[in-house]
Amino acid sequence: MTIAATECLLRMYDERYGLEDYQGGVPRWCTGCGDNAILAAVQRLCRDENLRPEKMVFVSGIGCSSRFPHYMKSYGFHGIHGRALPIAEGIKMVRPDLHVFVNTGDGDCCSIGAAHWIHAIRYNMNMTVMLHDNQIYGLTKMQASPTSPKGLKSNTTPRGAYLDGLQPLTVTLGVQNVSFVAQAVDWIPELLYDILSAAFHHKGFSFVRILQRCPEWLPNLFDPWMKDPQRLLLLHGEGGLRISPALSKAYQNQQQHDPSDLNRARELASVIDPIPVGILYRNTDVPCYEDLRRTGQPRSHDFIKAGLEAEFDKFTVWPQESGSRTTAA
Amino acid sequence: MNDVALAKSLSSKVLQPRSSGRAKTLTTLNEHVVEVISDSGEGAQRCGQSLGAIAAKMGNGVWTVEIIPAEIRPPARSVAGASGNCIRLGAGRVTNGGNETDLVIAFNEQVLLGRVRSGELKPDCIILLESMWRENSDPRIVGSYVATHDELVSAGYRVLEIPMEHECRKLVPDARRGKNMFALGVLCSIYSLDLQLAREQIALTFGKKAASVITSNVRLLEAGHEWAEANLDFKFRIPATPATEPQIVINGNTALALGILASGMEVCAMYPITPATSASHYLSDVFEKVGGVVHQAEDEIGACAFAIGASYAGKCTVTITSGPGYSLKQEAIGLAVMGEIPLVVVNVQRGGPSTGQPTKAEQGDLLSAMFGSHGDAPKVVIAPSTIEDCFYSMITARKIAETFNMVVVVLSDANLATSQQPFPRPRFSESWLAPPFDQSELPAGLKPYQWDQTTGLARRFVPGQPRGMHTLTGLAHDQLSHVAYDPEINHEGIRARSLKLAALQKTLKTPPVFGDDSGDLLVIGWGSTRGAIEEAVESVRAEGHKVSSLHFTIIQPLPAGIKEILQRFTRVMTIEGNWSDDPQDEIIDETNRRYSALAMLLRARYLVDVDCWSEVKGQQIRPNMVRRVLLEKLRQH
Ligand SMILES: Cc1ncc(C[n+]2csc(CCOP(=O)(O)OP(=O)(O)O)c2C)c(N)n1
Ligand code: SF4
Ligand SMILES: [Mg+2]
Numbered sequence: 001m002t003i004a005a006t007e008c009l010l011r012m013y014d015e016r017y018g019l020e021d022y023q024g025g026v027p028r029w030c031t032g033c034g035d036n037a038i039l040a041a042v043q044r045l046c047r048d049e050n051l052r053p054e055k056m057v058f059v060s061g062i063g064c065s066s067r068f069p070h071y072m073k074s075y076g077f078h079g080i081h082g083r084a085l086p087i088a089e090g091i092k093m094v095r096p097d098l099h100v101f102v103n104t105g106d107g108d109c110c111s112i113g114a115a116h117w118i119h120a121i122r123y124n125m126n127m128t129v130m131l132h133d134n135q136i137y138g139l140t141k142m143q144a145s146p147t148s149p150k151g152l153k154s155n156t157t158p159r160g161a162y163l164d165g166l167q168p169l170t171v172t173l174g175v176q177n178v179s180f181v182a183q184a185v186d187w188i189p190e191l192l193y194d195i196l197s198a199a200f201h202h203k204g205f206s207f208v209r210i211l212q213r214c215p216e217w218l219p220n221l222f223d224p225w226m227k228d229p230q231r232l233l234l235l236h237g238e239g240g241l242r243i244s245p246a247l248s249k250a251y252q253n254q255q256q257h258d259p260s261d262l263n264r265a266r267e268l269a270s271v272i273d274p275i276p277v278g279i280l281y282r283n284t285d286v287p288c289y290e291d292l293r294r295t296g297q298p299r300s301h302d303f304i305k306a307g308l309e310a311e312f313d314k315f316t317v318w319p320q321e322s323g324s325r326t327t328a329a
Numbered sequence: 330m331n332d333v334a335l336a337k338s339l340s341s342k343v344l345q346p347r348s349s350g351r352a353k354t355l356t357t358l359n360e361h362v363v364e365v366i367s368d369s370g371e372g373a374q375r376c377g378q379s380l381g382a383i384a385a386k387m388g389n390g391v392w393t394v395e396i397i398p399a400e401i402r403p404p405a406r407s408v409a410g411a412s413g414n415c416i417r418l419g420a421g422r423v424t425n426g427g428n429e430t431d432l433v434i435a436f437n438e439q440v441l442l443g444r445v446r447s448g449e450l451k452p453d454c455i456i457l458l459e460s461m462w463r464e465n466s467d468p469r470i471v472g473s474y475v476a477t478h479d480e481l482v483s484a485g486y487r488v489l490e491i492p493m494e495h496e497c498r499k500l501v502p503d504a505r506r507g508k509n510m511f512a513l514g515v516l517c518s519i520y521s522l523d524l525q526l527a528r529e530q531i532a533l534t535f536g537k538k539a540a541s542v543i544t545s546n547v548r549l550l551e552a553g554h555e556w557a558e559a560n561l562d563f564k565f566r567i568p569a570t571p572a573t574e575p576q577i578v579i580n581g582n583t584a585l586a587l588g589i590l591a592s593g594m595e596v597c598a599m600y601p602i603t604p605a606t607s608a609s610h611y612l613s614d615v616f617e618k619v620g621g622v623v624h625q626a627e628d629e630i631g632a633c634a635f636a637i638g639a640s641y642a643g644k645c646t647v648t649i650t651s652g653p654g655y656s657l658k659q660e661a662i663g664l665a666v667m668g669e670i671p672l673v674v675v676n677v678q679r680g681g682p683s684t685g686q687p688t689k690a691e692q693g694d695l696l697s698a699m700f701g702s703h704g705d706a707p708k709v710v711i712a713p714s715t716i717e718d719c720f721y722s723m724i725t726a727r728k729i730a731e732t733f734n735m736v737v738v739v740l741s742d743a744n745l746a747t748s749q750q751p752f753p754r755p756r757f758s759e760s761w762l763a764p765p766f767d768q769s770e771l772p773a774g775l776k777p778y779q780w781d782q783t784t785g786l787a788r789r790f791v792p793g794q795p796r797g798m799h800t801l802t803g804l805a806h807d808q809l810s811h812v813a814y815d816p817e818i819n820h821e822g823i824r825a826r827s828l829k830l831a832a833l834q835k836t837l838k839t840p841p842v843f844g845d846d847s848g849d850l851l852v853i854g855w856g857s858t859r860g861a862i863e864e865a866v867e868s869v870r871a872e873g874h875k876v877s878s879l880h881f882t883i884i885q886p887l888p889a890g891i892k893e894i895l896q897r898f899t900r901v902m903t904i905e906g907n908w909s910d911d912p913q914d915e916i917i918d919e920t921n922r923r924y925s926a927l928a929m930l931l932r933a934r935y936l937v938d939v940d941c942w943s944e945v946k947g948q949q950i951r952p953n954m955v956r957r958v959l960l961e962k963l964r965q966h
Contacts, residue, residue: 024800025811054795059638062803069800070812075792076800077641079634080664086631090638090646091792093622094596098642098792116634119627297620299595305757307619308590315577316754317386 021053022046024073034186034212035065035132041193042072042101042130045200056099059088061113063105064139065132065212082113085120085129092125093290099200100127106147107137110166114146121175123289124205128196131168131207134214135221142217154217168209169269169280173262179204179286181265182279185211187226188251191234191277194241198279204286211275225275229253235268235278355564360390360419361520362427362451365512366444367436368405369398369412372509377414378749379534380516383526384416385578385751388569390423391416392860393580394949395747396444397688406470411440415449418520420568424715425860426748428953430454432519434512436493437462438477445481447948453485457515459508460490489561491515496556500548510546514553521566524554575754581719581745581857582608585675588723589647590619591755593762594673596646598624598635603687604743605651605677629654633661633674640670641801643766643791645731647673647723652681655694655701662736663702664803666826669778669787671730671737673723678742680947689947690744692856692906695926698738699885705823707830708736710885714859717752718882719745724761731763733829734789740884742906744857744949770795776808777801780821785828830886837883839890844870844877847897850962852878853939854904855927858950862904865955869963876959884927892935902940902962903928904955909943 022043029035046056056074060066062081069076075098079087088102109117109131120129136154137143143156147168151160172181180202184195192210199206213222225231229250235257236243243254253274257264265281297303365380367373374395381393394415403410417427430450434457435441441458444450462474482488497504497511510531517527531546579587585608589597597616599609613623626632629650636646650658655676665672680686681693698710709729713722719741726737768791777790777799787808790797799810805819806812813819842851843863854862859880866878879894881887895901909925910917924932928941942958944950 053798054793057642057792058800070802072800074798076798076802077638077668078800078802078804079637080660080803083630083634083661083664086626086634087638087641089624090596090598090635090640091642092638093624093635094639094644094646095642095792115627116631119631293622293624295617295620297618299620301759301762304590304593304619304762307615308587308757310618311587311590311615312577312754315579315583317382317572317576317578317751319572319575 017047017050017053019043019047022073023071024076025070027071028067029064030216032213032215033064034134034210034214035068037186037189037192038103038130038132038210038212039068039071041189041196044193045196046074048197049200051099055097056101057088057091058101058103059084059091060103061105061108062139063108063132063137064214065103065105065134066108068103082108082111083116084108085113085116088127089120089123089125089289092127093293096126096290096294102127102129104129104131105138106131106133106135106145106168110146110168110171118171118175121172121205121207122177124177124179124286125290126203126205126288128199128206129208130196131209132212133168133209134212134218135165136214136217138214138217152218167270167272170266172207173266173269173281177286178207178281179283180206180279181269181281182206182208183211183275183277184208185222185225185232185275185277186213187222188247188277190244190247191241195279198241202282203284204288231274233268233271233274233276235276235280239282240279353562353564355521355566358420358565358567360417360423360427361431361565361567362415362417362429363432363434363516363520364396364413364415364430364444364449365434365509365516366396366411366413366440367509368407368410368440369402371412371436371505373413373436373512375534376509376513376516377416379513379527379530380522381414381416381749382578383517383522383530384418384520384567384569385576386526387523388571389567390419390421391578391749391751392423392426393417393749394426394744397747399686399688406437406439408439408443408446411443418567421570423750423860425864425952426949428951433457434491434515435459436508438474441481442477450486453487456481456486456488457491458488459493461492461494463490491556496552497549500552501545507546507549510549511553511556514550514555515557517550518554518557519561519563519565521564524551572751576751577754578749578751579716580607580747580749581713581716581741582677582747583611584716584719585649585723585739585741586612586615588720590615590621591720591757591761592724592727594647594723594727595620595644596622596624596636596639597649598626598632598639598646599649600626600629600632600654602629602651602654604679604746605649605654605675607746608649608675608677629657630661633658636672637661637665637668637670640665640672641668641792643768643793645671645673645727645763647675647727649675649677651677651679651687652685652694653683655697659697659702662708663704663706665736666702666706666708667803668801669734669789669826670801671734671789673726673730673737673739675739675741677746678740680945686947688743690742690857690906690949691945691947692740692742692858692926693908693945694740695855695884695907698740699930705827707827708738708885709733709830709833709883710738710740711883712740712856712881713745714856714880714882715752716745716748716750720755722882727763729833731789733786733833735829740856742857766791768793771797777810778806778808778822778825780808780825783828784832785825786832787825834886834888837886837888839888839894840879840881842877842879842894845875846877846894848875848877849899850874850876850959851895851898851901852876852904852955852959853881853901853927853931854878855881855884858904858906861950861952862955864952865959868952868956869959874959874963876963881927887934891931892937895931895935895937895939900940900962901931901937902942903931904950904958905941905943906945906950907943908945909941
């Protein structure tokens with residue numbers, strides 16, 4: 001009996017997963033869609049971390065990017081538009097043993113789900129959040145999103161978007177309890193992987209904004225940045241990314257950045273051109289809401305019964321009290 | 330007993346000039362409705378609640394109703410500002426707030442005026458009125474007091490002025506804090522309640538405060554008692570039938586919260602909204618002690634989504650709200666229906682639409698509970714009809730939700746939420762609690778929505794279970810949870826989710842008829858109106874009328890056997906606290922009349938001519954209103 005159990009345990013820990021073990025349905029994104037690159041990076045991360053597929057939940061809202069969970073072989077929750085974060089919070093609250101990932105679009109997160117986004121940052125629950133920011137509504141066919149740049153022509157802004165785009169990084173960094181903020185671009189897989197890996201390893205709400213190409217609706221949106229490597233600013237250094245020599249050659253615009261420096265992170269976040277890529281902020285000291293709220297009390301039946309009886313006692317009128325007295329009449 | 334006749338017979342006895350020095354009259358009553366009202370912050374609520382608790386301890390039937398002003402701090406002495414409690418005391422069990430008030434103790438004439446104008450007092454109600462305003466330095470106040478006093482006297486009320494302020498000042502510097510205990514003493518004398526029990530109640534209420542606070546309040550209580558003994562020439566006694574088993578006295582919201590505790594649910598996600606909030610307040614205080622969490626989300630959508638996430642992850646979860654919050658949750662509720670995630674949604678109904686009447690009761694959300702969320706979204710709807718039901722309904726709701734992987738909506742209302750009533754102390758049962766969720770490996774080949782062709786049921790998958798990986802989706806999906814727009818597959822899923830209601834319906838018992846099984850008129854109600862309806866039915870039956878009633882606590886699905894009951898009565902009608910057009914209105918006729926929610930449902934389902942009477946005044950439906958309606962209906966041909 002004991003031997004069998006140990007063996008079983010050994011086998012469990014021995015089990016190595018390959019990339020194919022994380023492949024769910026065949027992705028139906030357009031060719032060249034940046035979501036494919038994000039999926040590839042995530043699957044690699046799962047393999048390298050040897051995550052048990054049944055111990056992961058990918059939660060999403062609605063949008064092209066929110067199809068993500070279907071393409072993973074794990075548990076997934078493809079919810080409703082804008083509400084991925086509170087669903088993920090509910091899961092994490094009762095199941096700290098699960099790895100929770102969230103895939104959300106710029107409309108999903110920054111528009112309809114904006115209230116949840118702000119509060120999710122503040123709750124700081126341990127989960128990895130990928131904002132697939134293509135600066136457009138993909139699924140509903142090309143309407144402006146809050147992150148669309150001013151002047152962008154779309155089906156709802158045929159003469160160009162009227163307002164400046166909302167900056168997800170500055171918003172995130174402005175919220176109390178922010179604990180991890182990074183930015184990646186889908187077209188540099190190596191950095192995307194490293195950044196997602198750092199996000200995964202951070203305990204807390206790890207927010208990664210990924211600039212994601214949507215060749216279907218905005219085929220040239222990121223061209224200026226893709227064509228000119230100087231227009232990316234790679235953040236690296238102690239506590240941040242380590243950039244490989246090969247990558248350093250291609251992307252020479254680099255800057256040392258200490259991710260514990262919140263003010264500097266905020267400055268960097270407000271830079272639109274060049275695009276900062278890397279870990280802007282990390283603070284491992286912010287408590288997680290699920291840890292604050294979990295009392296650690298055992299949920300045994302006796303325990304619940306005792307709690308309930310104690311409450312009943314407060315409100316009970318015992319028969320002998322009335323029986324033993326005479327009225328003042 | 331006919332209350333009006335009773336009150337009249339009393340009043341002739343009580344209205345002797347109090348200085349006459351004659352012996353007191355002691356009248357034995359079957360019941361009395363008494364209310365205590367003041368500006369908010371003067372403690373009338375505490376006085377009323379204490380009175381209810383003391384009477385309950387003596388073994389009286391009790392039902393207390395909170396009188397709440399719509400504003401947190403309405404201006405002092407304002408007509409709309411009455412704050413307090415209305416307490417119905419009875420010799421036997423009391424199942425509702427009863428009829429209009431028989432005796433009121435008011436701290437100023439303005440709050441009293443508000444109650445008079447909204448028709449809350451019986452025509453010959455005894456009024457005990459704080460007399461201090463007569464000597465006020467502001468002549469306008471004196472004028473208003475005298476005018477109101479005289480107006481009430483000439484309207485036939487028995488007005489007795491009592492110098493509460495004056496008497497209390499002899500004991501405490503600030504009579505505003507303490508007058509309520511003086512009033513309690515007066516009421517203890519009037520209703521011949523045990524003063525020792527009152528002292529104990531004060532000790533309990535102020536238990537967390539300094540001993541001097543208790544002593545001072547007890548002194549005020551005794552002073553009130555002495556004053557009434559010496560100055561009032563009447564006393565009542567309502568015989569008590571001491572309970573033989575322990576009773577608990579709580580309001581409906583506390584009962585809901587205790588029910589959540591007892592159901593074994595672990596998480597309640599909510600956003601504050603009247604009148605649901607007090608349930609969450611209480612739960613926040615006690616839930617953590619048993620390892621539970623009350624999560625105050627950023628809004629109701631977030632709360633519902635949070636609850637759905639927690640339920641999906643293996644724990645059945647509850648979210649509590651009222652009208653506007655319920656509307657916000659609708660889309661998420663549809664997701665839970667589609668994903669077949671067990672979820673309990675409590676809606677403590679208030680007046681609608683929109684912000685409506687936050688503190689007032691209404692039964693306006695039945696249809697949105699049943700049919701809310703777009704598309705076909707079958708869910709279970711249950712409506713507790715007593716405070717006790719509020720407790721047990723949470724246990725039932727959790728069980729149904731987890732057995733059928735469905736959303737269960739529990740419709741309480743502002744009336745149940747704030748009313749108190751004693752009921753037998755629940756005896757804990759292991760079977761109340763949620764079983765630990767299954768984390769074992771799933772059988773090879775089992776699909777996440779392997780719908781049983783007869784019942785629509787499929788085994789629930791919980792993340793963490795090996796071999797169960799799939800992506801739950803709100804999109805149309807096949808048994809594998811794959812997104813599918815195939816017409817057959819969409820049909821299959823909708824059918825399965827619908828069949829679950831039928832499967833649940835097969836397990837339900839036909840509710841009993843109150844009264845005879847057949848007759849001239851059947852009255853049907855749901856939710857909090859039960860006590861008032863049954864009391865009215867009992868009273869007209871006592872006069873020989875062939876009237877019975879039927880009350881639904883599970884409204885979706887309706888149990889079998891209802892049509893047969895309806896057919897055994899010549900006429901059928903519902904009594905509801907929601908809107909229905911009055912057929913007497915000029916432009917209303919059979920082709921455009923809007924029926925009350927339940928009446929409409931019953932007409933549609935059973936093809937029986939079900940009439941309705943309803944009211945949306947935000948007041949509780951009283952037995953004598955129902956009585957009037959029944960007699961009127963019986964007169965019609
Ligand atoms: C309540 C609600 N409103 C609107 C929609 C329609 N809708 C679906 S996805 C979407 C926007 C998607 O944009 P984004 O979040 O940026 O995701 P993307 O498709 O670009 O990945 C909208 C408006 C919806 N599904 N639900
Ligand atoms: S429309 Fe855009 S975002 Fe959507 S799949 Fe196609 S390329 Fe990707
Ligand atoms: Mg987008």
